[in-house]
Amino acid sequence: MVYVFLGDDRYTKKAEARRIAQQQEAAFVFVELHKKDQWEPFRQRITTPSLFGNPFLFYLSEFESASVHVQTNAFRYIGVEAQKKAVSVIIDYGGSKANPLFKPFQSFQYDLPKPWKRAEWIEKTVLLAKREGLTLSPGQAALLFERCGPELERIANEITKVRAASVNGQIETDLFNALIFPYEPENLDDFVFSVLEQDHAAVFRSLYPVFSEYPENLILFQLIKAAMCLSHLITHHRKQVSRFEDLREISKDTGLNIPTLSRFYGYSFDRAKKRRNLLYAYEAEGVSKILDELWQIDYENKSEGQSVFKNMIGFLDRLSRRA
Known part of the structure; x- marks a missing residue:
């Protein structure tokens, strides 16, 4: 099985890939082929059967950053090994132009709202919190967005923190406000x-x-x-x-x-x-x-x-x- 995850929402793509791996009872293998030391371990693992018979799910992160040579070589193995072994491959691709090599595979689009689309970010924050078992009001989601900015992973981390302090998925506004600090980037x-x-x-x-x-x-x-x-x-x-x-x-x-x-x-x-x-x-x-x-x-x-x-x-x- 080979899937291509398109778009700039890398947080959701990775979360979905982990969900699929869990569903398949597969080992999740995070790979960054744009880094020189990642190619050989990937090649060996995708061509070598697992010792214990557990399937692998390879998540090829930021595939667009890998060289054309590496991308082409990767597809030589993906096209063969993923068909005959207990192997799944999910390609995370954030490039503006899709690679022609993707054509044989099913693709899915994951896009973040534009940074200035405040209402869409608030809606996305509410939905993300709901998936994590936390109920946020639109006002709480708006505050979370204002203090974290248009960074979904940062928002998700704050949701995890708030969820731990909630009671039955609910949190009082005063406590919520006390837990969420404005994000200050490191200098x-x-x-x-x-x-x-x-x-x-x-x-x-x-x-x-x-x-x-x-x-x-x-x-x-x-x-x-x-x-x-x-x-x-x-x-x-x-x-x-x-x-x-x-x-x-x-x-x-x-x-x-x-x-x-x-x-x-x-x-x-x-x-x-x-x-x-x-x-x-x-x-x-x-x-x-x-x-x-x-x-x-x-x-x-x-x-x-x-x-x-x-x-x-x-x-x-x-x-x-x-x-």
Whole structure:
């Protein structure tokens, strides 16, 4: 059995795939073929019978992100193995143009409301809560949408939290309001500077939320960029800064904006706050070592498909030990 799940509602697609796997008493196997280290395990598992005879359901997440070569090779196995083994494949495809390879298979459409379609989001929130055994009024659903934004997985997580506090699927408005907090995205710049400031408690506290919020390659890029800026400033503009005019002059010379420079120089617009001047917290050799390690993470990700997140944890652990 091969199904194609089209559209941008990845939360509902994955939930439906898990429901089908449970119905078939199949092992749910989540696969991301756009990641280099995922192809070979997928090929081996789809061609090798299960030792215990349990069927597999392969969920190919974000299939549109895989290369054309990988997509074509995947269909060579899907078209053969899914027909002769206890194997099901569900292809999650969010691309705007359907792949011609999908034609032989049954497809289903899962679309999210447009972000500005507030009424549709409220209706979807009410229905999602109902499926989870929770009754929400339109007003409660509206508040949930306002505080979570047009992010269905985030809304679903809040529904799970509220459901746990409900009584027989009902929850009082005051308690509901107290449980639902406005969503505040993690600040990537704060994470980057907490790494450079060696505020290890802040780093490890925000590590998982940041990697959930942003693409891992963007996080790595921002860290490399910040370390390169720090290296340049240490080499060419190492000084104590006590006046705003000093920042303005350095900004003219470097092209860096003043808020960013203030973080590097430990300059606070609030005189009561004391910050560390990073240009005196490091020597050039120390920053060079950090850059070498970050570039190594980048190389291992791009050439070998290694996880940025996993290697980042190792890097941060080593950095904390050097403090």
